[in-house]
Amino acid sequence: MTQSPLVIDKLSAGYGDTQVLWDVDMRIEPGEVVALIGSNGAGKSTLLGAISGVVDTWGGTARYGDTSLTGLEPDRIVNAGVVQVPQGRRLFGSLTVEDNLRMGAYLRRDREVEADLERMLTLLPRLRERYDYLAGRLSGGEQQQVAIARALMARPQMLLIDEMSLGLAPVLVDQLIELLAQIHATGVSILIVEQDVQTALEVSSRAYVLETGRVSLSGPSPQLLDDPQVKKAYLGV
């Protein structure tokens, strides 16, 4: 697997007349786990959307290795190896777990899709038990597992995960963190957006803080965990 850095340079984006992101700079090295934290409305999901091509950018660039992502259609971005797990899971509720997973491999033309499916079911045994269930009938935790597995079926080199822990039991978040560690161990770079700042900073090596569309702070995660400003604004201690 060829690994490349994701480099975001002075990226601006918005909706209609409203600018949401202002000159955002960010860099994720191959194999890194990086967290993006900030309040509701700070622009975290907009930034993920701008990287994965579902939000139009106004200025600046996002590059993955030699590929410029800005202006590319979302399917091309997936083909380039950058894949998003969207907030709220966004599964195909009336399709089975199997079909949701296969949709993740929709763009692939290689012969290893079946083997990858088997790998997902080994990684997430619960999905084997639920293989023929409609995704819409699963519990929240099971749905999040399907959403992550569906993204992995696209064979990402860079995984963008939006609000993984939302609505999940603490013990289940523990399991998903284990899963992230396993995915990371296979060489995939990960950018996580989390409302649960403590968790985000515990699982990442570096983090960026987004405030009203601008990067206000960045650094090693352990350092941000001890930062008085971060503690007060995001950890409530």
Next chain:
Amino acid sequence: MSAQAAGTEVALRIANVGMRFGGLWALSEVSFDVERGSVLGLIGPNGSGKTTLMNVISGVYKPTTGDVRYGGKRIADVPTHEVCHLGIARTFQIVKPFASLTVRENVAVGAMYGRYGGKRSTRASFERAQELLEIVGLARVADRPASDLTIPDRKRLEVAKALALDPDVLLLDEVMAGLNATEVDEALELLRDVNRRGVTLIVVEHLMKAIVSISTTIVVLAEGKKIAQGAPSDVLASPQVVEAYLGSRWVKRQEQLKQIEAQRAHAAQVQPPDAHA
């Protein structure tokens, strides 16, 4: 009224409730009482039956076994809209506003057709809606379409819509999911205010900080069964609850917090604010 410790009154009694879907018992033999004016926190892993129980109480599902009693009256067979007229309201995990109506109109619909069953005038309903929007902090966006709202505001609207039904008992299904620390504090303040106005609350939430801070009693479900019930500190100390729900990271975090508090207390003792060298 059934016998209960002096000074307390049962608002809602869940008696031996079981709910079967095909071959799966989503709930089995679940029993507990909710005291009037209290806040009951309902926690458990995803898929443990919390939302199913909400659906049984609000009349969406008729339980396979057992009974739900409200003010001594059996309501397990009562259809949803009548449960609402009786004074039980709920919010939905996936918020469901009328997207094309304004925020105020959304709340006015509840005020008109809820407890009052269509007998409240349009004018009175809009007045009530305005009051509630002020309570939940949405007056500033009252005339915007509901579809325009941000996530925290959608959650506020969900609470305002439910309050518009003038409930005695309010079921809240994850109204704090997706909110940050500051927004959670605001939401808790709102719920305490609602509770002070005499509304009994049943709160389903995964944010333990919020649950611990607001609940009088916590009930824990796992795989459709009640595995614990009691005061927050007792329930959270239960090894069974830690294993089924809280997980080891949570325990570790609590120990860290305790250490930080102990250090702070120690520092304060060693160096009281008015101490001289």
